[in-house]
Amino acid sequence: MCPALLPTAPPVVAVKGLTKRYGGVTVLDHVDLSVRWGEVRALLGENGAGKSTLIKVLSGVVRSDDGTVTLNGSDVEIHSAHAAQDLGIATLHQELAIVPGLSVAENIFLGQRKAQTFGVVRWGALRRGAELLLDSLGQSLDVRQDASLLSPVGKTMTAIARALSRDAKVLILDEPTAALTDQETAQLFAVMRRLKDRGVAIIYVSHRLEEVVQVCDTYTVLRNGQKVGEGDIADVTIPDLITTMAGRPVSTIFPAREGTHGGVLLRAVGLTGRRCRDVSFELREGEVLGIAGLAGSGRSEVVRLLAGAQHRRGGSIEVQGVDEASRAPVSIAGRHTIGRAQRRGITLVPQERRTDGLVPDTIERNINLTTLGRHTLGRVVMVPRRAREHAQQRHTDLAVRSRGIGQPVLRLSGGNQQKVVLAKFLALSPRILLLDEPTRGVDVGTKSEIYHLVRERAAQGAGVVVVSSELPELLGLCDRVLVMHEGRAVGTFDAATTTEDELLHACYGRTR
Numbered sequence: 001m002c003p004a005l006l007p008t009a010p011p012v013v014a015v016k017g018l019t020k021r022y023g024g025v026t027v028l029d030h031v032d033l034s035v036r037w038g039e040v041r042a043l044l045g046e047n048g049a050g051k052s053t054l055i056k057v058l059s060g061v062v063r064s065d066d067g068t069v070t071l072n073g074s075d076v077e078i079h080s081a082h083a084a085q086d087l088g089i090a091t092l093h094q095e096l097a098i099v100p101g102l103s104v105a106e107n108i109f110l111g112q113r114k115a116q117t118f119g120v121v122r123w124g125a126l127r128r129g130a131e132l133l134l135d136s137l138g139q140s141l142d143v144r145q146d147a148s149l150l151s152p153v154g155k156t157m158t159a160i161a162r163a164l165s166r167d168a169k170v171l172i173l174d175e176p177t178a179a180l181t182d183q184e185t186a187q188l189f190a191v192m193r194r195l196k197d198r199g200v201a202i203i204y205v206s207h208r209l210e211e212v213v214q215v216c217d218t219y220t221v222l223r224n225g226q227k228v229g230e231g232d233i234a235d236v237t238i239p240d241l242i243t244t245m246a247g248r249p250v251s252t253i254f255p256a257r258e259g260t261h262g263g264v265l266l267r268a269v270g271l272t273g274r275r276c277r278d279v280s281f282e283l284r285e286g287e288v289l290g291i292a293g294l295a296g297s298g299r300s301e302v303v304r305l306l307a308g309a310q311h312r313r314g315g316s317i318e319v320q321g322v323d324e325a326s327r328a329p330v331s332i333a334g335r336h337t338i339g340r341a342q343r344r345g346i347t348l349v350p351q352e353r354r355t356d357g358l359v360p361d362t363i364e365r366n367i368n369l370t371t372l373g374r375h376t377l378g379r380v381v382m383v384p385r386r387a388r389e390h391a392q393q394r395h396t397d398l399a400v401r402s403r404g405i406g407q408p409v410l411r412l413s414g415g416n417q418q419k420v421v422l423a424k425f426l427a428l429s430p431r432i433l434l435l436d437e438p439t440r441g442v443d444v445g446t447k448s449e450i451y452h453l454v455r456e457r458a459a460q461g462a463g464v465v466v467v468s469s470e471l472p473e474l475l476g477l478c479d480r481v482l483v484m485h486e487g488r489a490v491g492t493f494d495a496a497t498t499t500e501d502e503l504l505h506a507c508y509g510r511t512r
């Protein structure tokens with residue numbers, strides 16, 4: 001038996017009394033947490049609960065104000081990210097640190113001198129080393145290619161290989177599956193199991209509780225920076241975990257569907273892009289249309305084509321005229337750009353929200369970024385009060401957790417940054433709102449808020465298209481669901497009368 005498995009063996013990593021304050025606000029309050037050899041511990045909590053902060057302390061990015069960290073029973077000081085790595089703590093942050101312009105192999109051995117002789121890099125050895133590491137994870141990637149061009153799972157695997165290259169004893173994963181597809185997530189879990197078998201202690205942060213119960217052994221829940229629960233995953237249900245996270249029972253209640261839909265807002269005929277082919281559908285006023293499909297089925301491409309974010313290779317798009325007097329459909333011909341789409345009332349909230357949408361300024365400025373012209377007198381003189389009230393309203397609508405709209409947006413937690421970007425796009429009040437994975441990375445309570453906002457927009461006459469990999473979300477929120485399979489639309493289902501199973505079958509291209 002490995003000595004670390006003996007009941008008396010100290011945990012691989014333990015924190016005690018960890019406390020962190022930002023400008024007088026306590027974001028971690030005497031938190032204790034420990035992980036043993038080969039254990040996967042889920043670190044759970046609502047957006048802003050303190051998960052990433054705890055992880056940043058362990059990885060040397062942030063200094064704590066109080067508390068201790070021990071590794072295999074000995075107290076350690078983690079002064080810097082380098083110190084954490086030298087101690088065997090490897091972290092995949094919410095934002096993966098992949099250096100563009102460097103190859104996969106260089107990214108894996110970033111900042112290390114392993115493959116150097118007297119300062120001269122031995123490229124062959126570097127590549128072979130990288131391949132071996134990836135191989136031990138069951139992955140084969142071309143280690144010479146630019147790592148920034150990899151798929152999300154490729155980037156995740158590169159970051160994990162980097163962790164292993166430093167012989168990590170503790171691996172911390174902060175929402176590693178947020179950008180991964182179901183198949184890629186399964187790959188990651190297989191890798192985690194291998195690492196677990198090698199005895200690596202893993203801390204796993206995720207808002208996807210179905211995954212947590214699948215891959216974790218134990219859990220710790222934070223609420224407002226305090227530990228409010230811990231135990232074995234085998235002893236709890238997902239609703240139990242949600243209740244502990246929120247401090248009250250929360251159910252994802254979907255708002256009622258409005259039965260009546262108005263005229264056709266948008267008509268796509270034979271839409272063809274890189275992946276999707278010949279996709280046709282209509283969207284009516286007041287309707288919420290879902291798009292389901294496996295990763296790579298072309299589901300995101302459909303909304304990108306509609307929003308002018310990607311070049312259309314074929315097909316036509318018609319939108320209802322914006323002219324009050326004449327609502328006759330207008331065909332979108334010529335170059336369809338994001339700007340032109342927005343002028344026609346089409347707005348896409350993209351999947352990669354954090355990278356696509358924030359400027360380093362206050363929450364207020366970010367929310368009002370796209371609508372500055374509206375908070376003016378005669379379109380010239382800015383009226384700060386109007387802008388402030390507007391931002392405040394959106395901030396409340398989306399339950400952004402912050403110290404106020406004057407707070408710099410980059411100091412918000414990951415999930416709350418996402419909400420600010422969503423607020424910014426909603427501020428455009430589009431007639432046709434396209435949402436790509438709108439609830440990714442947000443906690444269960446906030447999901448409900450977002451569903452209500454979507455329905456509210458529809459009730460006001462907008463048409464909404466929602467792309468999601470979560471089938472219950474599509475069935476609960478939408479009126480109809482269009483299913484994509486290998487680039488083609490294979491069917492449209494009435495959400496009220498379709499089961500998850502039927503949708504899933506259609507996603508796999510099977511008809512029953």
Ligand SMILES: Nc1ncnc2c1ncn2[C@@H]1O[C@H](COP(=O)(O)OP(=O)(O)OP(=O)(O)O)[C@@H](O)[C@H]1O
Pocket residue numbers: 022027045046047048049050051052053054401402411412413414415416441
């Ligand atoms: N640099 C900073 N300055 C001030 N406050 C900060 C800073 N970084 C984080 N915070 C605050 O600390 C709190 C905890 O944030 P943290 O990022 O740890 O949350 P989280 O649990 O990871 O949430 P999410 O699920 O949204 O990622 C939040 O209220 C956040 O606004």
Ligand SMILES: [Mg+2]
Pocket residue numbers: 051052053094174413414415
């Ligand atoms: Mg976080």
